[in-house]
Amino acid sequence: MSILVVLEQRDGHVRPVSREALGEASRLAASLGGPVVGVCCAVADPGLAALGEAGADKVLLATHEAFARYDAAGFATAVAAAVTAVAPALVLFPASAMGRDLAPRVAAMAGVGLASDCSALAVADGRVVATRPVYAGKALQKVAFTASPAMASLRPKLFAPIEPAGGRTAAVEPLAFAWDAAAPRAKVTGLAGAKSGKPDVTEAEIVVSGGRGMKGPEHFTLIEQLADALGASVGASRAVVDAGWRPHGEQVGQTGKVVAPKLYIAVGISGAIQHLAGMTSSKCIVAINKDPDAPIFKVADYGIVGDLFEVVPALTSALRQSR
Amino acid sequence: MLQIVCIKQVPDTETRVKVAGDGRTLDPAGVTWVMNPYDEYAVEAALQLKEKLGAGEVVAVSLGGATVQTTLRNALAMGADRAIHLRTDALAPDGLAVAKALAEVIRPLGPGLVWLGKSAADDDAAQVGPMLATLLGLPCTTVVAAFELDGQTARVEREIEGGREQVELPLPAVLTCDKGLNSPRYASLKGIMAAKKKPIEERALDLGAPHLELVSLELPPARAAGRIVGEGAAAVPELVRALRDDAKVI
Numbered sequence: 001m002s003i004l005v006v007l008e009q010r011d012g013h014v015r016p017v018s019r020e021a022l023g024e025a026s027r028l029a030a031s032l033g034g035p036v037v038g039v040c041c042a043v044a045d046p047g048l049a050a051l052g053e054a055g056a057d058k059v060l061l062a063t064h065e066a067f068a069r070y071d072a073a074g075f076a077t078a079v080a081a082a083v084t085a086v087a088p089a090l091v092l093f094p095a096s097a098m099g100r101d102l103a104p105r106v107a108a109m110a111g112v113g114l115a116s117d118c119s120a121l122a123v124a125d126g127r128v129v130a131t132r133p134v135y136a137g138k139a140l141q142k143v144a145f146t147a148s149p150a151m152a153s154l155r156p157k158l159f160a161p162i163e164p165a166g167g168r169t170a171a172v173e174p175l176a177f178a179w180d181a182a183a184p185r186a187k188v189t190g191l192a193g194a195k196s197g198k199p200d201v202t203e204a205e206i207v208v209s210g211g212r213g214m215k216g217p218e219h220f221t222l223i224e225q226l227a228d229a230l231g232a233s234v235g236a237s238r239a240v241v242d243a244g245w246r247p248h249g250e251q252v253g254q255t256g257k258v259v260a261p262k263l264y265i266a267v268g269i270s271g272a273i274q275h276l277a278g279m280t281s282s283k284c285i286v287a288i289n290k291d292p293d294a295p296i297f298k299v300a301d302y303g304i305v306g307d308l309f310e311v312v313p314a315l316t317s318a319l320r321q322s323r
Numbered sequence: 324m325l326q327i328v329c330i331k332q333v334p335d336t337e338t339r340v341k342v343a344g345d346g347r348t349l350d351p352a353g354v355t356w357v358m359n360p361y362d363e364y365a366v367e368a369a370l371q372l373k374e375k376l377g378a379g380e381v382v383a384v385s386l387g388g389a390t391v392q393t394t395l396r397n398a399l400a401m402g403a404d405r406a407i408h409l410r411t412d413a414l415a416p417d418g419l420a421v422a423k424a425l426a427e428v429i430r431p432l433g434p435g436l437v438w439l440g441k442s443a444a445d446d447d448a449a450q451v452g453p454m455l456a457t458l459l460g461l462p463c464t465t466v467v468a469a470f471e472l473d474g475q476t477a478r479v480e481r482e483i484e485g486g487r488e489q490v491e492l493p494l495p496a497v498l499t500c501d502k503g504l505n506s507p508r509y510a511s512l513k514g515i516m517a518a519k520k521k522p523i524e525e526r527a528l529d530l531g532a533p534h535l536e537l538v539s540l541e542l543p544p545a546r547a548a549g550r551i552v553g554e555g556a557a558a559v560p561e562l563v564r565a566l567r568d569d570a571k572v573i
């Protein structure tokens with residue numbers, strides 16, 4: 001039985017979450033069987049053959065002029081056609097903004113259950129069992145599927161891509177799908193506020209977040225300088241987003257984004273349960289806070305107790321020097 | 324225009340999670356049940372639009388056990404006109420089953436807009452909205468943080484990695500709401516009094532065969548205890564060393 005992996009591209013570039021999903025598919029193929037087949041919606045081939053190195057045996061390319069941007073109805077129709085054509089045992093989506101929107105549509109079209117935003121997948125007695133954080137990460141739920149194919153979306157940053165196998169290429173084949181683009185549908189008309197080159201907090205290797213301890217929006221230059229010294233993206237607690245100091249896109253937590261970078265630095269953040277929900281899957285957590293009893297220290301691997309206005313500039317300059 | 328708001332009742336976000344004796348579900352003892360926070364944005368959006376249009380009806384729908392009526396009553400107190408309670412005492416984490424049940428109730432009502440939360444704070448599946456839209460055959464945008472109606476066209480914005488997608492969709496449509504869409508109102512005393520007289524229609528429901536099987540609910544492994552490397556700026560060199568040599572993350 002094959003595994004179908006939904007690959008995400010934007011502006012002709014395959015996004016990193018696609019390689020993460022292919023990596024997990026390759027690992028599962030050892031027990032579920034292969035091949036690993038990708039499916040990608042685009043206006044033109046974004047270089048899919050190269051994904052052979054990431055674990056794809058074959059990639060189906062669905063092209064349409066409407067696919068320059070994410071087209072929910074069109075992508076769902078194409079991916080559903082791939083599900084029918086491939087008849088996989090398992091379909092994997094990245095739990096990115098696109099995948100979180102797309103996966104439920106495809107699952108509803110196929111009439112099967114979906115395990116969203118999974119943190120782990122396993123095969124037990126030939127069945128796929130998905131582990132997913134629930135109750136804002138306070139518990140882990142395991143679910144199995146009652147029909148085939150099983151469908152799951154994978155939380156970004158938690159699944160490792162495979163080590164590139166030198167020079168392996170995937171066969172790229174066009175995917176036939178019947179879609180009436182004239183039917184009423186949601187159309188993306190633009191992308192506003194596309195920021196600097198910095199990755200989104202959900203995709204960054206390192207995130208430096210500031211909280212109410214920053215005392216005001218003007219002091220976030222300290223956070224930005226520390227982030228620059230580390231090549232990190234900037235995050236924020238809800239308190240500072242609600243105060244209008246930082247944009248909502250930076251909010252980490254239950255009502256913001258869930259991040260799992262290799263390093264998360266929390267500066268002047270108390271560590272409320274709703275904030276922890278968004279960052280406790282990070283590999284390494286550092287907390288800088290003047291209150292030794294702040295709950296953030298309970299989840300931190302390393303903590304510094306002290307005034308952030310002294311500690312942060314010292315940390316930034318130490319990192320700059322150690323480069 | 325008739326608008327539907329789908330509301331899930333969930334444990335308060337402060338809830339301490341205890342696994343029930345069955346090893347698969349949340350122990351409900353001591354849990355405070357509230358309206359899913361994202362559904363508050365959905366209720367508010369529907370009410371604001373009704374007020375702007377000066378006409379129409381807002382119907383709140385919730386699927387769940389007997390306790391969901393308090394949450395539906397809360398929606399009525401905020402200003403919804405009536406409510407439908409789809410009664411089931413076996414609410415599994417199965418978004419497709421919920422979407423199918425909601426679709427059956429919603430289809431004959433012929434709404435102009437169906438509002439949901441982007442995800443439920445308990446199982447955080449973020450799937451009922453787009454599944455419901457697919458079953459109803461309606462255009463849908465998820466994670467909506469800005470909304471404007473221009474005749475029969477909705478203009479909305481949604482957060483994606485690195486920016487905000489601007490989306491246009493024709494009514495009737497399904498929208499799921501993100502934080503930032505609006506500031507949900509509190510029920511006024513007058514609203515609470517009025518809600519007592521508004522109807523909640525209860526319908527029995529059989530969810531049918533599940534699409535997902537619940538295997539277990541477990542507490543996550545605790546993070547290994549960390550350490551305070553020191554106080555103030557003096558601790559910085561040790562922190563940098565630990566990050567570089569021990570954790571190997573920089």
Ligand SMILES: Cc1cc2nc3c(=O)[nH]c(=O)nc-3n(C[C@H](O)[C@H](O)[C@H](O)COP(=O)(O)OP(=O)(O)OC[C@H]3O[C@@H](n4cnc5c(N)ncnc54)[C@H](O)[C@@H]3O)c2cc1C
Pocket residue numbers: 210211212213214236237238239240251252253254255256257267268269270271272273274275278288289290291294306307308309336360
């Ligand atoms: C339904 C719901 C959803 C929520 N969702 C989220 C969410 O998604 N994300 C989120 O973050 N929160 C969320 N919250 C809010 C959360 O409960 C907290 O209110 C919020 O996280 C607090 O932000 P903070 O840590 O920045 O501020 P505070 O709790 O005020 O903490 C500030 C910290 O800064 C420290 N500090 C102050 N001055 C200094 C200094 N000079 N040097 C060093 N340290 C200093 C203090 O000791 C303190 O620990 C949610 C709440 C609810 C009810």
Ligand SMILES: Nc1ncnc2c1ncn2[C@@H]1O[C@H](COP(=O)(O)O)[C@@H](O)[C@H]1O
Pocket residue numbers: 329330331332359361362365384385386387414418421438439440441442443444446447448449450451452
């Ligand atoms: N049992 C339910 N009753 C009514 N609406 C629901 C129910 N479950 C989910 N929803 C709606 O679907 C949204 C997303 O839920 P979920 O897909 O479970 O994360 C919620 O915010 C609600 O608007």
